[in-house]
Amino acid sequence: MTTDFTWTRAQFQLPEGIVYLDGNSLGPLPKATPERVARVMQPEWQNLLIGGWTKAGWHMMPETQGDRIAAMIGAEPGHVVVGDTLSIKVYQALAAALALRPERRVILSDTGNFPSDLYMAEGLAETLGNGTRLVTVAPEDVAAHLTEEVAVLMLTEVDYRTGRRHDMAALTRKAHEVGALTLWDLAHSFGALPVDLAAAGVDFAAGCTYKYINAGPGAPAFIYVAPRHAGAAGTALQGWQGHEAPFAFDLGYRPASRVARMRVGTPPVLQLAALEAALDIWEQVDIADVRARSIALSERFIAGVEARCPQLRLASPRAPEHRGSQVSFHFSEGYAAMQALIARGVIGDFRAPDIMRFGICPLYVGEPEIDRAIDTIADVMAGCLWDRPEYKVKAMVT
Template sequence: MSEATEATAATEGTSATGVAATAAALDAADELAPLRARFTLDDVVYLDGNSLGALPAHVADRMDDVVRRQWGSLRIRSWDESGWWTAPERIGDRIAPLVGAAPGQIVVGDSTSVNVFKALVAAVRMADGTGRDEILVDATTFPTDGYLAGSAARMTGRTLRPVAPAEVPEALSGRTAAVLLNHVDYRTGRLHDLPGLTAAVHAAGAVAVWDLCHSAGALPVGLDEHGVDLAVGCTYKYLNGGPGSPAYLYVRRDLQDRFDSPLPGWNSHAEPFGMRPDYEAAPGAVRGRVGTPDILSLLALEAALDVWDGVTVEAVRAKSLALTDFFLECVAAHVPRGAVECLTPLAHAERGSQVALRCRDAGEVMRRLVAGGVVGDFRPPDVLRFGFTPLYVGFADVERAARILGETLS
């Protein structure tokens, strides 16, 4: 039975009016529902937080202070007095509990792409002298990771081998230096087995690098618990940091002394203001920094992280699964049979916080959905992606999205 057929079978019998009543009951019982008021939203059903998270309502005022007082009035004094210089590590420590990391292991800065490059080259360099000549990369990866892995392989004289995540255990060998994997597939929403794959990579004596873009802020990651070596992620999706907000780099504490960055800028120097001609890496996660941090974006992100006050990732995950389960139920109730095929696994253990549906003319279908007040996105050639951010998406939103999808496809 295909996943699409299973989705229909699992939810058969639920009527269109039944799901509307269920939505109201689920919203009434939802303990996270009040968090929506922390965001600037309108009556559009926003299911694109897996691409760009919504604006936390207080960020604009905080940025007004950053721009007018910190920059406008204090000017250069703000590097010390407003804590600009230490922002990458300080904000890294704010992200740490959301990805299951103890403090002192995450720095924020640069894009995810740049951090993938830093992490992967550093991972391969950890294997220098061991004769390991191969890098494995997730064959289904978001393209940038694949491009950068190719460059990292050329630069370090290794061979790059694309492998589907499920096949990584068989592909590992004494030749493997490092493995670059995605926690959640950006296209299908499939959640990969981070604990199991990390253990397999370690059993082969290699280094595991994880891309957390589509999992951080949506589900527990457990970086420390599962012994992940290096990880990167963006902050503009489920962490709501804003367009182009800086990414982060996790370097497990006991690997930090061996982290040899391919981009050893002056910000990662042990004595950045010593202006020495020779490079000496700073101790700790700070050595993942490169150049002058993007302060305005960093501080917008720092403000945005306040929406997590009093919220646990476990509660977010429970609601995320309830939202995606309910969306599949509503799709079965509202969408004509056979009009869509679900690419996202039904098993909770294999599902991120999005649902990907394949259908004909998907680009045009998404254009009509957006015109009808339901914002998801389209990934060529035929995928509709719907992201569910539990901090601000409710069950009535989900029912409305499926209903309008059904009307669009009828």
């Protein structure tokens, strides 16, 4: 299958005159999503009422959509389930992995990991109260700190700030050599680059669907449990949907088989409908084509910005194979500069302390958008157009 990027761009509702380079934070609206979500409300919810759980298939959406995602990330069928938030799925996966290595006490991560993952690990360690501790090291030092003390290696494959990419297969292999398990956060990988969890030997993984996948704000996360752990993985959050027979309403918990045990509460049907519409687009896409085009566009973007904006310093790895599908630059007034860009129709975002971040999403971004972004950035920097009081007042969401 060869990806038709003219077709993919036509599938999205993008505001006129906007260059959207923030799909690594929140993807734009697919044109099919409003109708798909409306169909859940009318006729499904309106006419079927509670019967929609069975007749419209609502109850099984976390698993049917989990299988669709599994096919996109190299996971075995029946080993991905959708629901809840990414933080909750990281917590579940980490708790399950720690329980499988009860004699060990170290969770190893890196200082570039997304803070929520680290907060979850700290909170879980405190809850366990058995001496489990989180150890963070510089990203480039992770391999050297994999010892027989480590129970779980917990990493985000692509750094949310710089786009730096870990070698998932190599680090998973190294972790297994010392008897540790792995948990990979795919938040900035899924929909950005090829992922093959089974081939890499990953133990647990989690990811979100509102970034590159375009399932909408608050869209549900997913969790992967490798087949070899599926029957033994503890669930930590023993919600009724993860019960072997949820409608038996037993007072005691019996975990469902395989990854279904990682379901927690009632599925968010409207959000799952939005995800369904987004996956319809992705199933017409070859991720290898997306990756190749992302690299070409990113290289064009870096070359253009560096040639015209000496004030900006590349924060992302220079070699494309070492980064995800985003490009970041250091600038001391990065927040104000980003606000100036947004005011001129080029939307990226800012990450403290000084990073201007731009997502390169080929499904709806091409050479014209990249060139316009370069021109606008150059104008803002050359004219110090960011140096206005209104651009320096930080909003709650940056």
